[in-house]
Amino acid sequence: MFDIRMNEHGDVVLSGRLDAAQTEKALEVLNKITKSVMVDFKELDYISSAGLGVLLATQKRLSQSGNRLKLINMNSHIKDVFHFARFDMIFEIQ
Amino acid sequence: MNAGTETVEKLFSRSIQSLEGVFDFTNEFALIHRINDKVRYVLDLAVEEFFTNMVKYNSKGTGGIQMRMSVNNNEIIVHLVDPDSEVFDVTKDRGIDLHKSLAERNVGGLGVFLVQKLVENLHYHHQNRISTISFRLPLE
Numbered sequence: 001m002f003d004i005r006m007n008e009h010g011d012v013v014l015s016g017r018l019d020a021a022q023t024e025k026a027l028e029v030l031n032k033i034t035k036s037v038m039v040d041f042k043e044l045d046y047i048s049s050a051g052l053g054v055l056l057a058t059q060k061r062l063s064q065s066g067n068r069l070k071l072i073n074m075n076s077h078i079k080d081v082f083h084f085a086r087f088d089m090i091f092e093i094q
Numbered sequence: 095m096n097a098g099t100e101t102v103e104k105l106f107s108r109s110i111q112s113l114e115g116v117f118d119f120t121n122e123f124a125l126i127h128r129i130n131d132k133v134r135y136v137l138d139l140a141v142e143e144f145f146t147n148m149v150k151y152n153s154k155g156t157g158g159i160q161m162r163m164s165v166n167n168n169e170i171i172v173h174l175v176d177p178d179s180e181v182f183d184v185t186k187d188r189g190i191d192l193h194k195s196l197a198e199r200n201v202g203g204l205g206v207f208l209v210q211k212l213v214e215n216l217h218y219h220h221q222n223r224i225s226t227i228s229f230r231l232p233l234e
Contacts, residue, residue: 020146021113046135048142049205056201063196077135084211085204086192 004029007040012069015043018051026051030058035067042073052085059091070094101164108149108159116145119161127165133231136212137170143205144174144184144227152179169214169230176225183218184227185210 002022003015006029018026039055059069072094074082082088104119106112120141124134141161148159155178162173188203188210210216213229220226 017117019113019117019142021110046138048139048146049201049208050142050146052204053201056196056199060196060199077132081139081208084208089192090196090199 002026009038011038011040013040013043017046018044018054019046019048020050023050023054026054027057030054033058033062033069034065036062036070038070038072040073041071041075041078044078045075047078047081049085052081052087055091056087068092101162103160103162105158105160106145108153108155108157110146110149112149112159113142113145116141116161120163123163127170127233129170129233133170133233137172137231139205140209140213140229140231141172141174143209147182147184147206148174148176148179148225151182152176155179165233168233170233171230172228174227178223179220179225180223181220182225183220185216185218 001016002018002025004026005013007013012029012033055069062068070092074093079093082091082093102123104115106116117138120134120138123129124137129137145159145161148155155176157177160173160175160177162175164171184206188207190203190207209229213231215228215230217228218225219228
């Protein structure tokens with residue numbers, strides 16, 4: 001089960017598993033973002049290259065207006081995937 | 095499904111929506127064999143990347159995609175079989191440049207690239223339109 005929502009602070013909160021079957025659901029929310037926001041991975045258990053793709057597309061779009069995603073609270077497995085993909089070079093990760 | 099070296103197998107329809115069933119299958123396997131979270135993550139990632147490749151790049155292929163898993167000598171052994179496909183050798187270099195700028199980066203080929211880095215003994219075999227991908231993962 002994957003879920004994506006905005007919390008009361010305007011952060012994007014991801015939960016569950018962001019796999020190739022969930023990219024449209026993720027993009028429905030991410031495509032509405034127009035300013036820099038934090039994306040909270042605390043409740044996200046899993047992400048594949050399909051999930052990386054939607055984040056990359058959002059980061060590219062936001063960067064055209066000087067904005068960006070800041071990713072927080074990743075578990076160690078997801079952090080490893082970002083590292084192997086060198087996505088830690090194109091996202092700010094805390 | 096029994097512990098030990100018995101092979102378990104399941105056939106999945108050629109659809110991204112089959113992923114939920116694929117993960118149910120790996121989850122059941124992981125519970126029986128007490129596979130730790132780190133190995134389980136790599137198992138799911140590898141299976142997803144190869145399965146979705148078979149679906150995305152061979153949507154007109156006939157028949158479902160078969161998945162087989164077993165444990166032997168402290169390794170998980172996984173086979174994915176597409177019974178009707180052109181050649182798509184997942185062991186080849188995907189030509190991913192990890193040092194491109196944000197504007198130049200894309201995720202084409204990234205999934206297979208990641209799995210090449212994370213699994214062991216990755217093999218691809220194609221004969222009579224049957225593609226078989228196999229790989230191994232140490233349990234520890």
